[in-house]
Amino acid sequence: MNYAMVENGVVTNVIWLNPCNACEFEGVYPVGDMPVAIGDVFDDGKYYRNGLQIQAPTQTDTEKLKTRADAVESAVDWLITTLLGGM
Amino acid sequence: MILNMSGGAKELAVKVVGGTVQPTGVAGMLWCNTATVIPSWAFAVSAPSSPATGALWIQTDASSANIVNLLKRNAANVNVLRVKQWNGTIWVPLAAYYHNGTSWTQVSATFNPQTDLPFTGTMEYIDDGNGHWRIKYKASGTLTVAQGAAIDIFLVGAGGGGNYGGGGGGLTTNVTNYTLGSGTYSIVIGAGGSGCVTPYTTAGSNGGQTTAFGYSANGGNGAPANSIYGGNGGSAGGKLNSGGTPGENGASNGASTVNATGQGTTTKEFGVSTATAYGPGGGGGENDNSADGGTGGATGGGHGARRYAYAATAGAANSGGGGGGGCAGVNGAAGGSGIVIIRDHRTT
Numbered sequence: 001m002n003y004a005m006v007e008n009g010v011v012t013n014v015i016w017l018n019p020c021n022a023c024e025f026e027g028v029y030p031v032g033d034m035p036v037a038i039g040d041v042f043d044d045g046k047y048y049r050n051g052l053q054i055q056a057p058t059q060t061d062t063e064k065l066k067t068r069a070d071a072v073e074s075a076v077d078w079l080i081t082t083l084l085g086g087m
Numbered sequence: 088m089i090l091n092m093s094g095g096a097k098e099l100a101v102k103v104v105g106g107t108v109q110p111t112g113v114a115g116m117l118w119c120n121t122a123t124v125i126p127s128w129a130f131a132v133s134a135p136s137s138p139a140t141g142a143l144w145i146q147t148d149a150s151s152a153n154i155v156n157l158l159k160r161n162a163a164n165v166n167v168l169r170v171k172q173w174n175g176t177i178w179v180p181l182a183a184y185y186h187n188g189t190s191w192t193q194v195s196a197t198f199n200p201q202t203d204l205p206f207t208g209t210m211e212y213i214d215d216g217n218g219h220w221r222i223k224y225k226a227s228g229t230l231t232v233a234q235g236a237a238i239d240i241f242l243v244g245a246g247g248g249g250n251y252g253g254g255g256g257g258l259t260t261n262v263t264n265y266t267l268g269s270g271t272y273s274i275v276i277g278a279g280g281s282g283c284v285t286p287y288t289t290a291g292s293n294g295g296q297t298t299a300f301g302y303s304a305n306g307g308n309g310a311p312a313n314s315i316y317g318g319n320g321g322s323a324g325g326k327l328n329s330g331g332t333p334g335e336n337g338a339s340n341g342a343s344t345v346n347a348t349g350q351g352t353t354t355k356e357f358g359v360s361t362a363t364a365y366g367p368g369g370g371g372g373e374n375d376n377s378a379d380g381g382t383g384g385a386t387g388g389g390h391g392a393r394r395y396a397y398a399a400t401a402g403a404a405n406s407g408g409g410g411g412g413g414c415a416g417v418n419g420a421a422g423g424s425g426i427v428i429i430r431d432h433r434t435t
Contacts, residue, residue, distance in 0.1 A: 002278040014295040015425040016245070016276040017227040021207050022183075024229045025273070035248075035281030037292035037309075057284070068395070 114188030165291020245277035248291025249419020253369025255307030255405030279422030297425035321366025323347035334381030334391035337368030369409030
């Protein structure tokens with residue numbers, strides 16, 4: 001999983017590391033699903049960019065696409081049903 | 088391995104011989120398989136200082152449970168860990184054999200990368216045949232080197248994340264004929280940069296830096312904000328297209344794309360023309376479902392998204408590949424992690 005390497009409160013690198021090896025590296029903190037990048041600020045267990053706390057994404061792109069596809073499909077179904085039902 | 092010197096005064100002496108052909112053995116003989124003349128030798132726990140070229144170090148334990156009471160047992164046991172020869176730069180482990188008057192016993196082996204280079208992270212050993220080998224380090228960890236060796240090193244930074252354009256692939260670094268001495272080394276594998284948080288208005292993140300043995304390879308750039316172009320890197324990311332034109336493919340092997348720059352030199356493993364290329368760019372997105380997203384560069388660049396059809400894909404793990412580009416309403420994908428590869432030093 002991704003870990004941030006932090007020096008003086010600033011993320012200096014984001015590295016790929018197995019959790020069991022995390023103790024071998026000083027100043028590394030787990031990132032989780034958050035889009036943390038080099039240059040972000042780390043303070044009290046939270047990451048910040050431009051003063052705003054970085055949050056984990058709530059929905060993946062695939063999920064977004066599926067949501068949209070489902071909405072389109074529902075709309076088409078409704079139209080067909082309505083049109084056919086009205087004929 | 089035990090050198091058992093017993094049964095009489097003459098056998099308490101060790102006779103050290105070199106050569107590449109096994110000699111006729113006599114009790115107390117230590118044969119070291121080497122073509123280099125042996126000017127001197129010494130039993131020692133730690134490496135002798137200021138050795139002459141060819142000097143032998145018969146490395147022993149600091150302490151031993153073996154009995155050395157000569158008066159009572161008329162015997163001395165010496166626990167030999169390894170026999171090494173100074174080549175002028177490093178101590179090179181030799182295959183060595185001890186003769187007890189009856190038969191030969193091997194007491195030392197040549198360098199074995201599978202046993203002499205323990206690593207705490209994730210790694211893969213590859214036997215290339217004819218005594219050649221490679222090791223791929225895929226997750227960060229600590230390398231302990233018990234025996235020195237001359238190696239080549241290849242590092243790849245992580246891929247950048249995509250925005251509308253694909254992320255740039257990780258840059259590569261080649262080091263040849265590095266003298267790997269005994270000790271511990273941190274190997275840091277860069278993580279792939281995240282895809283953009285908000286399509287178009289935020290950039291993809293830069294890939295993490297990969298470091299080992301005092302060398303580094305930077306990550307590729309994320310695809311920039313407020314732009315349709317890909318990120319710079321080892322190989323560049325492709326740009327977003329629309330109107331029936333597929334997203335631009337990510338570049339491979341150090342090449343550039345429209346408005347994004349690759350490193351301009353080969354990204355192939357150790358620079359070998361037939362080897363796998365690392366650090367490919369991510370493909371650009373396609374914005375109106377009239378064509379496909381761009382293909383990621385070889386090998387492992389993420390594929391660009393196609394609007395209303397499919398999302399962008401991430402760069403492959405340990406490829407240093409850039410993440411695929413997104414499109415309107417769809418984020419670019421993350422880059423792939425980097426890698427460190429070492430091999431026995433070769434001239435080609």
